[in-house]
Amino acid sequence: MTSAADVLAQLRDALGERVDTSPAALSAARADKSGHAAPGAPLAVVHAASVADVQAVLRIAHESATPVVTRGAGTGLAGGANTGSGEIALSVRRMDRILEVRPDDLLAVVEPGIINADLNAALAAQGLWWAPDPASRAISTVGGNIATGAGGLLCAKYGVVRDAVLALDVVLADGRLLHLGHRTVKGVSGYDLTSLLIGSEGTLGVVVGATLKLRRLVPGQICTIAATFADVRAAAVASSAVTAAGLQPSIMELMDAASLAAVHALLALDPPTAGAAQLTVQTDGAAATADADAIADVLRAAGGAVAVTHDRAEGERLLTIRRSMHPAMETLGTTLIEDVAVPRSALPEMFDEIARIERAYGLVIPTVAHAGDGNLHPNFVFEPSAGAGADGAVPDEIWDAAGELFRAALRLGGTLTGEHGVGVLKRRWLADELGDDQWALQRGIKSLFDPTGVLNPGKVFAP
């Protein structure tokens, strides 16, 4: 083993001022937006500016068996990029160039550190977009979106990250550079390592470049529907009815009463009707108006009070309420944001389970859902306990309640995590979902890519 001081000296030799050991940088690298922070501070933050920088860091790390945690903008919600004692935080945030845009081939080649919204602003000027739109799109990087396999509001209609990446340039644990995937829209030469890397949370390699599959901006109107229901179960039944009716909104978001109350308070709006839940639905494309009318009919038949607008600004205002959920939760205390997904028909039952857990644990669990794809974000809000340190430790009782939530989702045919990833926060439940055989096989893949275990150790797989 090389000493930490030797590793630091080697990094400084190779990377000069891009090695940052300022207390502010080290402290920031411990945390993401999950509220969780790694114990201890990393050895250094390296602000990589090039593929060669990333390779240099990995070579030093591999030789010295020093853990490396790749970071983008630090907006993760599962602790996947949190960097702790003895580890190198490898930031690719400064690698933020758009290297190529090809409208004729509907692709773009980008570096991983570019912010999702910045990329989309540049693409919009050419009539193009990259569809993945996590709620964090204004602050999260494309590389982070890829590392977590992010979803978003539009993905029931326009797909998730996995549907929108053609090829990846990846630096392996030992510093070698691989080009995975294709520039073509079809390609079956060998195993699909591009998909394997997407959502691998920095445990298999470091994404240093991405060839993205673009779409044309959708022409035509955008219609927005706001529908209020007496309670969250009624809203969930209504959203399932939309899917079952064969209608495809571009966005269908559900907010329960506690979520609405918190956001209305944050935005200084009139308080919402007590107990009421809301669906916010958008349609787009050539059939936007007809689709909106048909969806409005389904929602009314399901008991909703429905308003339709064809005004884009009013539509954006309605969606702002949904997009303000995360900041609203931050005003309430420390929050554990969960991310279960269930088949769409099971949404009402999943809300029943959440209500049961609220009663059993004496909790309020404000919940929003991407109802169009069955992905729920229950928010466990708690006071940091007296004993908890800066790592934002979640009280055991909250974990017990979250464990019940996970088991309920699995019982309903669902998953622990629809779009946030496993990170550190869900790793102890992963084997429950995968089964021991698959869990062991996945660990085998991890060992194959990273035989010395330097890439984000302790994440995804519980030690």
Added chain:
Amino acid sequence: MTSAADVLAQLRDALGERVDTSPAALSAARADKSGHAAPGAPLAVVHAASVADVQAVLRIAHESATPVVTRGAGTGLAGGANTGSGEIALSVRRMDRILEVRPDDLLAVVEPGIINADLNAALAAQGLWWAPDPASRAISTVGGNIATGAGGLLCAKYGVVRDAVLALDVVLADGRLLHLGHRTVKGVSGYDLTSLLIGSEGTLGVVVGATLKLRRLVPGQICTIAATFADVRAAAVASSAVTAAGLQPSIMELMDAASLAAVHALLALDPPTAGAAQLTVQTDGAAATADADAIADVLRAAGGAVAVTHDRAEGERLLTIRRSMHPAMETLGTTLIEDVAVPRSALPEMFDEIARIERAYGLVIPTVAHAGDGNLHPNFVFEPSAGAGADGAVPDEIWDAAGELFRAALRLGGTLTGEHGVGVLKRRWLADELGDDQWALQRGIKSLFDPTGVLNPGKVFAP
């Protein structure tokens, strides 16, 4: 090593009459639709009727180190399922049940042996479809589509197999059963082994069940455009112009003069204009008519003689010409059907390369292309050489020409195989595309899943 006789006895003990050693079955298992056949005949064909049957075969194979080649309907085009001397042909063709259809969750659970068209006929009754539509859909199985990562005519708009599978049940080399993936439309718990298995051509496991992502049948009109161009390059330029104009047909097929001539002869139609090439384009959905008009304008501006029909039967008649390509080639001699793909903007250059190879080798290479996604099928037609046996050996000169084709595709940013797979026929070029490091890593994955090497040995990776 257990003797072949012992293995056969164990199979008969476990599987009784489902073990087939009739000469006809053994002979059929040697070949697929590529024209290539494995040397020698397999030990036996096992007609698995259940997951337990597949597990029993794998356990016996694993214990005795006997190779197993999984087969569906034998319609592959790369020799991937060809079963040779000393190997077990494991047919899952009889496992053809639809286990579940959930219109509300837009999913179906099926066994692997069901024919694509049979599944879609059953789904259509509920207003649903599974989008992948390889040209072989009337004769190929869903399991085979998954094993090759098949594409088809509609995939520029509606995606390939990888976009249409949520979860897989897979029997590993040692007989254990794994459940990969999710019933939910989103899910990022651990590595995406579902995508890894798709297109793995029987080398990582045996797919015994699939949870498919369905779509609603697209309402509205279907418009079909037939556009004739003076030569194939003009047709390719025109198809690239359609993509570059931001228009999205559901189908855009290109046929060169030699292809048209062969199909017209097969179908006893009037001979086509000498040298002329054709684009057959379809649009669907709410904007079908407007899209068709816009595409027709682009094609006319590119020099095409354009006819548009809104009649579905006439549209099907036009597409029948395209779908008759494979039988038409079979009338010409033995055919090596290639499957390169390039970025869509590179289609004209790729046709230039094909013309250059035709001149250099004194060949005619009838070529069709899924022009909407840049996937070309050049057909190398040859007389079986005097020396070639029943394995349909391709003459060296043809392989030399194919090698030039592959290198040209790679130079243009393309791939060896867009949708047919590597099988035996393209394995010697795979490392050229992947690079040695990635090729070795992929072999490592193969060894992890199949440490004793019993699953389809010699396929995908050259020995």
